Amino acid sequence: MQQNILITGNSSGLGYGLTEAYLTQGSTVYGLSRRGCANLSGKLHDIHCDLSQHDQIVLALQILLDSVEKLDVVYLNAGIFGELTHITDFKPEQLNRIIDINVWANKFILDWLLSNTIRITQVIAISSSAALSANKGWAGYSLSKIALNKLIEHYATEFASTHFISLAPGLIDTAMQDYLCDETLELGDEFPGLEKFRQARGTETMPSPRRAAQSIINIVPNLQKLPSGSFTDLRNL
Numbered sequence: 001m002q003q004n005i006l007i008t009g010n011s012s013g014l015g016y017g018l019t020e021a022y023l024t025q026g027s028t029v030y031g032l033s034r035r036g037c038a039n040l041s042g043k044l045h046d047i048h049c050d051l052s053q054h055d056q057i058v059l060a061l062q063i064l065l066d067s068v069e070k071l072d073v074v075y076l077n078a079g080i081f082g083e084l085t086h087i088t089d090f091k092p093e094q095l096n097r098i099i100d101i102n103v104w105a106n107k108f109i110l111d112w113l114l115s116n117t118i119r120i121t122q123v124i125a126i127s128s129s130a131a132l133s134a135n136k137g138w139a140g141y142s143l144s145k146i147a148l149n150k151l152i153e154h155y156a157t158e159f160a161s162t163h164f165i166s167l168a169p170g171l172i173d174t175a176m177q178d179y180l181c182d183e184t185l186e187l188g189d190e191f192p193g194l195e196k197f198r199q200a201r202g203t204e205t206m207p208s209p210r211r212a213a214q215s216i217i218n219i220v221p222n223l224q225k226l227p228s229g230s231f232t233d234l235r236n237l
Contacts, residue, residue, distance in 0.1 A: 003027040004071050008051065008109065009078025011035035013174035014126065014216075017209030018075055019044065021217055030064050030071075032109075033078065051078050051105035052097070061112050071118055073220060076106045076125040076148075081176050082140040084184055084191055095140050102144035103151060110155055120162045122224060124216075125152045127166040129233055137191040149231045156229025165223050166231040169216060171197065171206040 005022050009015040010031035019029050023042030031037065036046035049060035065071075082098040083090075106125065113120060130138055131145035149166045156164040171177075181198045184191070200206040207215070219237050226232055 001025070001027075003073065004030070004068065005073050005075070006030045006032070006065070006071050006113075007075045007077055008032045008105075010046070011037050012209075013176070014169060014172055014209045014212055015075070015077040017211075017213030018077065018216070020210055021213045025217075027072075030068070032060060032064060052101050054100070054105065054108050057105060057108040058112050061109065065116075065118060068118055071113070071120050072122065074109075074113065074120055074123045076109065076123065078105065079126065079144070081179065082144075084137040084180070084187070084194075085139075086137065087139045090139050095143065098140045098144045099147065102141075103147045106148065107151060114155075114159055114162070122163045122220070123152070123155070123165070124220070124223065125149075125164070125166045127168050127231060129168045129170075131166075131168070131231070135191075135193040137193070152231075153229040160228075163224050163228045165226060165228070167216070167223065168231070168233040168235075169212055170233065170235045171200050172212045173201065173206050173208055177201060177206065 005027050007015050007018050007029060010019040011033035016037055019031055019037055020040055022029050023040055023044060028043040031044065031046040032049050034048060034050050036048055045064060047060050047064040049056050051057065079102045080098055082094060125148055127149055128145045130142040131149050134142065152164045152166045177197060180194055181201050184194055215234060222237060
């Protein structure tokens with residue numbers, strides 16, 4: 001089925017996988033990311049934008065979505081992990097950087113989209129099970145995903161014509177895993193939660209971005225049956 005899809009952070013990881021999968025289906029994809037993905041073919045419209053620079057977002061959207069009347073799915077996918085560190089070593093400026101991208105950038109995007117005449121059927125914010133736990137070292141990422149979930153919940157209360165969902169996609173073999181599995185080896189067992197990721201890498205538990213993207217696309221119709229504004233984990237569907 002051909003659709004109009006907006007994907008943030010589509011130059012790598014899950015965003016790239018979603019872009020590739022939707023293009024393969026013949027859909028039109030509008031991408032918002034720092035690098036774009038010009039190596040893909042199909043109905044792709046990319047614009048470069050650093051989502052940490054909030055003053056760039058509105059102009060980028062105006063250019064990217066000029067004359068677009070409807071978006072079937074908006075994926076708020078762009079996000080950063082930050083740094084694995086003890087809570088006592090975690091600085092407010094580090095949290096601000098994570099929140100700027102994982103939360104406030106999405107508010108700028110949603111505010112612009114919902115104040116225009118573009119009809120939006122569904123918004124899927126890529127969240128994480130980290131929003132439900134307090135793994136040692138994950139404070140910044142966890143707090144940002146909690147805030148993202150509540151942001152989506154609040155939009156759902158005010159925009160009934162659009163369905164909102166926060167979705168935890170599970171483990172995916174992305175650059176975040178490069179950091180967690182490889183670049184933290186010198187930390188040893190200081191952060192026990194890392195072992196789970198290292199053991200999952202290379203197994204079906206941690207699929208490629210393309211495979212994970214297809215799993216998400218397959219369940220999008222079912223997501224619309226859930227209460228708007230709710231949080232769900234792909235692994236529970």
